[in-house]
Amino acid sequence: MLDPHLLRTDLDGIAQQLSVRGFTLDSARIADLERQRKIIQVETQALQAERNSRSKGIGQAKAKGEDVQPLLDAVASLGDKLKAAEQQLHVIQEQMDEILLGVPNLPHESVPAGVNEEDNIEISRWGEPTIFDFEAKDHVDLGEKLGLDFESAAKLTGSRFMTIVGPLARLHRALIQLMLDTHTGEHGYTECYVPYLVNRDSLKGTGQLPKFEEDLFYIGDDHGYYLIPTAEVPVTNMVRGEIISDEQMPLRYAAHTPCFRSEAGSYGRDTRGMIRQHQFEKVEMVQMVRPGDSYETLETLTSHAEKILQILGLPYRKMVLCAGDMGFSASKTYDLEVWLPGQSAYREISSCSNFEAFQSRRMKARWRNPETGKPELLHTVNGSGLAVGRTLVAILENYQQADGSVMVPEALHRYMGGVERLTATT
């Protein structure tokens, strides 16, 4: 959510900044509601003040043993007037909230203009696209012989699911271990385990709701729970409604969770293979930081995700997303794209964003500034480190051999119980 104060004082400026990312702000409606809000709030508060002072008077008169009936008669009509005013104010505030909850974050000044991924800008490259002296297969052809099975999952559930059997399943798990161990052991994150089902308030806090309900799996039971689309939701919401002391800052959390996405509206895209699944594993890094530190944090957190790719020897490039391609809640986002020989393309494997106070304002997540002694909204920064399924794809395709076997990257050996090469199981 944007700062309501900013919207009041610089509505046109905000509208201008939002237009950079292709969002049209209904300035007229907001200005109108704001005008009404002001009038009715003042009126409501005046009525409340009158009620309070008169009630106080009644209490005092009663204490002295005086007859309070005339005083009661005098306030008879006040209650209805007040109730009507409060109701009116409530309605306006709800309308305002509804609009505000649907307005995306402002892009940071360093974010390039642009409307879609064509306008993203490459920042750097690491490694060279892998070259083979044979014809490279994609992960589906490779995985088929190694225990990756989409047909089985289609029987169990439906499309966009997979089963993995054998050493390849272990490799999948080994990746998670490597990522978590690296982030906790070398990058200073605290590992955490969190619920995979969350309530609406949590999803509202990080920005998935109310606008992107169709992207989520809803558990249609009495609880009103949703499957998490990313660990970002439960981990970030741990600080919802909290005031964090300065000594505890910054908070750095890493968590491995499954992620569930309905992928509504992407029916034709990436239908082959495990690039786009309804269920996938991800290791997520989340930091809650002092407002002045968040852009520096975005750089270091992104480097932590890069580190994993480097350890695994996977070629990648780092992109800064243009304003139009960024997610709803982000001020600035870097995507890491890994080289996939099977597609002869770089594909997203990590997305690292600074949300500034956008999420914390929704969550009322604050930090006590020692200089002022007052609570201030903290900043949230997060990123994937990494998407596990896509990392498995990258390993299959980049480490494939002419005979269809796949070498296990050195860094994973210690997690693989001596297995250094995956070979056909059939």
Add this chain to the structure above:
RNA sequence: GGAGAGGUGGCUGAGUGGUCGAAAGCGGCGGUCUUGAAAACCGUUGAGGGUUUAUCCCCUCCCAGGGUUCGAAUCCCUGCUUCUCCGCCA
């Protein structure tokens, strides 16, 4: 699933429906004292919003949402949640 008891400021913990935004203690901050520190003593110390140049002033908030009342932390209803006992269970 059954029975019972709770949810109050950074923390502990009081609070006959009427100056209660809330006693007291701890913690924090400022000061006195001290060579310095501790102790002791004095003062101060929640959040959000409206109005204002600013102060003043006003409103809201005692888990959340409704209700009763001139007036609710206090009474009623619903939900969430914590604890204890029983049952079940990985």
